[in-house]
Structures are given as C-alpha cells and as structure tokens.
Amino acid sequence: ASMWIGNLMLIILNLPMIGIWVKLLTVPYRYLYPAILVFCGIGVYSVNNQTFDVFMAAGFGIIGYLFLKLKCEPAPLLLGFVLGPMMEENFRRSLLLSRGEFTVFVTRPLSMGLLIAAAALVAVVALPSIKAKREEAFQEE
Numbered sequence: 001a002s003m004w005i006g007n008l009m010l011i012i013l014n015l016p017m018i019g020i021w022v023k024l025l026t027v028p029y030r031y032l033y034p035a036i037l038v039f040c041g042i043g044v045y046s047v048n049n050q051t052f053d054v055f056m057a058a059g060f061g062i063i064g065y066l067f068l069k070l071k072c073e074p075a076p077l078l079l080g081f082v083l084g085p086m087m088e089e090n091f092r093r094s095l096l097l098s099r100g101e102f103t104v105f106v107t108r109p110l111s112m113g114l115l116i117a118a119a120a121l122v123a124v125v126a127l128p129s130i131k132a133k134r135e136e137a138f139q140e141e
Contacts, residue, residue, distance in 0.1 A: 014021070044057045067077070098104035105111045 040057065041054050044053050045051065047053060064074075067074070094104065095102075105115060
C-alpha cells in the first residue's frame, strides 16, 4: 500500500513540474556535472559527518574512472563484490565440514559437475579471444 501511495504522491508532485524537468535537460553538462558531484559529496558527508567518507567516495570514483578507461566491464566487478563474501564464507564452511579436505569438491557428483560447468564456461568465453590473438600473432606481413 505504501508503494501505491508513494507513486501517487510522485505523480501529484511531478506533473506540475514537468516543465522544470525539461528545462533541466537543457543545462550544459559542464555546469550540471560539478553540481552533481557537490550534492553527492554532501550526501556522503551527511551519513557519518566524516570527511574520510568523502575522500573514500572520491577514491572509488577515481578507481571507477580508471576501470572505465581500461574498458573493464562493471557488471562482473559488481557481481564479484556482492557474491564474493558469500562464496568465501560457504567455501570455509565446506572445508570445515570436510575437515580441510579439498577432495570433497571433486568426489561428490554435484560439486564435480558444477566445477566442470564453470571450467567449460570459462573456456567458451576465453577461446575466441585466444584464437583471435593467435591469428594476429601468426599473420604474415
């Protein structure tokens, strides 16, 4: 019910302001970008009232820009940050249950099948780029 009420309030508030939102799109990017950065900095600072949080957000912004320039895909990185801790926790749990034996991952049919499927997916993704690099390396001039 709160979602419906919230959406109704947004419609009531935003319909008269459509003209303002359209005019906001005509603002040059060189003016809009610094304003967005300032508001982001204010929001980050207001969470804990610490300047370290602002510097950390700026650092992650720089890292994000470097990843963009290096043409790293953001989706796998985000997926790794979200699922990485859960995977590590469950890996530790499985090693505790197996008393430190790594063979538990290859002796059970389900875990072996999942490992084979993961290796096959990595191979399917990596082989075209390896093949292209080989063709480029062995190309005669």
